[in-house]
Amino acid sequence: MRRRRLLHAILATSTLSAAALVTAAGPAAATGETTLTADPMKTWQTDGIVWSVAYAKGVVYVGGTFDHIRPPGAAAGTDEVARKNFAAFDAVTGEPLDCAPAFTGGSNTIRAMKASPDGDVLYIGGSFSQVKGIGRSNTAALNTSDCTLRSAWKPTVSSTVRAIDVTSDTVYIGGGFGTVQGQTRQRVAALTYSGTLLPFKATITGSSVTNDPTPSVNAITVAPELNKVIVGGRFTSVNGSWLTVHALVGLNATTGKTVNNFTGWIPSRSSVKALVNDGTNFYLGAEGSGGGVFDGRIAGKLSDGSMKWKDTCLGATQTVVPYKGVLYSGSHAHDCKNTPGGFTDIGNRQHLLGQSINDKTILAWFPDTNDGLGEKIGPRSMAMAGDILWVGGEFTTVNEKPQQGLTRFPASPDTGAPQVPILSGTSSAKGKVTLSWKASWDRDDGVLTYKIYRDGVYLTSLDQDSRYWNRPNMSYTDTVDPGSTHRYSLLVTDGTNDSGKNGPVYVTALN
Numbered sequence: 001m002r003r004r005r006l007l008h009a010i011l012a013t014s015t016l017s018a019a020a021l022v023t024a025a026g027p028a029a030a031t032g033e034t035t036l037t038a039d040p041m042k043t044w045q046t047d048g049i050v051w052s053v054a055y056a057k058g059v060v061y062v063g064g065t066f067d068h069i070r071p072p073g074a075a076a077g078t079d080e081v082a083r084k085n086f087a088a089f090d091a092v093t094g095e096p097l098d099c100a101p102a103f104t105g106g107s108n109t110i111r112a113m114k115a116s117p118d119g120d121v122l123y124i125g126g127s128f129s130q131v132k133g134i135g136r137s138n139t140a141a142l143n144t145s146d147c148t149l150r151s152a153w154k155p156t157v158s159s160t161v162r163a164i165d166v167t168s169d170t171v172y173i174g175g176g177f178g179t180v181q182g183q184t185r186q187r188v189a190a191l192t193y194s195g196t197l198l199p200f201k202a203t204i205t206g207s208s209v210t211n212d213p214t215p216s217v218n219a220i221t222v223a224p225e226l227n228k229v230i231v232g233g234r235f236t237s238v239n240g241s242w243l244t245v246h247a248l249v250g251l252n253a254t255t256g257k258t259v260n261n262f263t264g265w266i267p268s269r270s271s272v273k274a275l276v277n278d279g280t281n282f283y284l285g286a287e288g289s290g291g292g293v294f295d296g297r298i299a300g301k302l303s304d305g306s307m308k309w310k311d312t313c314l315g316a317t318q319t320v321v322p323y324k325g326v327l328y329s330g331s332h333a334h335d336c337k338n339t340p341g342g343f344t345d346i347g348n349r350q351h352l353l354g355q356s357i358n359d360k361t362i363l364a365w366f367p368d369t370n371d372g373l374g375e376k377i378g379p380r381s382m383a384m385a386g387d388i389l390w391v392g393g394e395f396t397t398v399n400e401k402p403q404q405g406l407t408r409f410p411a412s413p414d415t416g417a418p419q420v421p422i423l424s425g426t427s428s429a430k431g432k433v434t435l436s437w438k439a440s441w442d443r444d445d446g447v448l449t450y451k452i453y454r455d456g457v458y459l460t461s462l463d464q465d466s467r468y469w470n471r472p473n474m475s476y477t478d479t480v481d482p483g484s485t486h487r488y489s490l491l492v493t494d495g496t497n498d499s500g501k502n503g504p505v506y507v508t509a510l511n
């Protein structure tokens with residue numbers, strides 16, 4: 001929550017002993033990003049997997065494979081309200097809205113949603129044949145003003161739609177299909193808002209993943225001001241070019257001709273699962289299968305297609321969202337030892353991460369989900385709704401409490417207090433009392449402040465950076481009258497919330 005602080009600032013204000021000055025896992029170079037909180041707001045739940053979250057005009061739309069929603073706190077199977085693969089919620093209150101068309105047929109699933117830039121139309125893709133009983137072929141659009149099905153948008157798409165991005169006049173779709181409107185469009189196509197197929201055409205073939213031979217476009221992000229579309233997925237050839245293109249390509253947004261090859265960015269047995277851009281950079285998440293694969297995130301420059309950074313965390317990334325200098329992602333990261341601020345294999349899967357867009361440092365933001373249902377890899381989709389991050393996926397817990405399918409994290413308030421440290425004290429020299437404890441940790445603050453009280457009166461405080469996998473031992477030596485006995489207690493604060501006092505411990509100084 002608190003801005004990343006420079007190490008020298010911590011040292012300058014700290015009275016720590018030399019041993020405790022060692023920085024935990026924190027950033028060596030810092031640019032001062034502030035993260036969201038790691039404290040989830042009350043959020044409705046689904047009884048299945050959320051594959052897509054989108055935002056338009058104060059409403060969060062949720063699509064996936066589910067039959068019901070239920071209130072926050074409700075156990076599975078209780079207080080359920082019917083929603084067939086689609087639900088809409090007030091982005092601020094989180095309450096469900098009446099907009100609830102049922103998506104049925106096909107494989108009964110929504111896999112992609114994106115609103116038009118003006119928020120008037122929500123484009124939806126997946127595997128379905130009917131919306132509210134009206135025929136649609138794997139894609140549909142809703143008018144957001146009244147939740148009516150947009151009558152003009154009814155293209156025929158031959159297979160599942162897995163990715164959508166929208167400009168002010170064009171809708172780009174990607175997926176596993178081979179034809180759109182009966183015309184050959186291999187894995188990617190562009191249409192007008194009224195469903196007219198545009199000449200944009202790229203031939204995307206081959207599978208980059210040996211255990212799934214079907215090529216697919218999984219992610220699309222469009223930069224209209226550069227007339228460029230970046231497409232990611234599971235493929236090995238684009239427009240007839242083998243070897244130079246693998247799972248990621250930049251295309252001319254009008255013609256579909258290749259403009260960026262990104263050669264060598266994505267290794268074999270790896271595919272791209274998520275793409276998004278902020279007008280300057282684009283960001284991707286990748287998933288590999290087997291050894292030597294790429295599971296992490298890349299930031300690249302939209303204008304020239306050059307790489308800004310790449311992290312090499314293991315634990316496939318399914319979704320990425322940039323917001324105020326931080327790249328939020330959903331993955332099941334379990335080894336980030338080569339990424340600043342990261343962790344070695346800690347026998348744990350960290351399902352949500354926040355990274356500096358400037359230098360890829362993993363920031364102190366560690367809300368977490370479990371693996372959950374389905375493929376059991378936790379989060380699948382994210383969207384910012386105002387300053388609230390909505391997360392959907394396969395999970396059934398958030399921060400170790402029951403919460404299925406959906407959750408959300410606000411910019412404030414920070415409500416989570418650090419864990420109470422266990423304090424011990426001893427005297428090994430005349431008039432000296434040494435207090436010792438192990439650093440605590442907090443889900444959204446790296447540097448915590450430890451306040452020491454002697455005989456109920458505040459004595460001093462120490463700052464220490466820590467992470468849940470790296471909690472340094474800390475100590476403080478007090479000087480008192482030889483032979484005197486004192487009562488010590490300790491609390492730790494993240495600047496907003498304190499842990500409550502630990503102790504007291506009584507220590508008699510040597511005489």
Ligand SMILES: [Ca+2]
Pocket residue numbers: 001414415416417442443444445494497
């Ligand atoms: Ca906190």
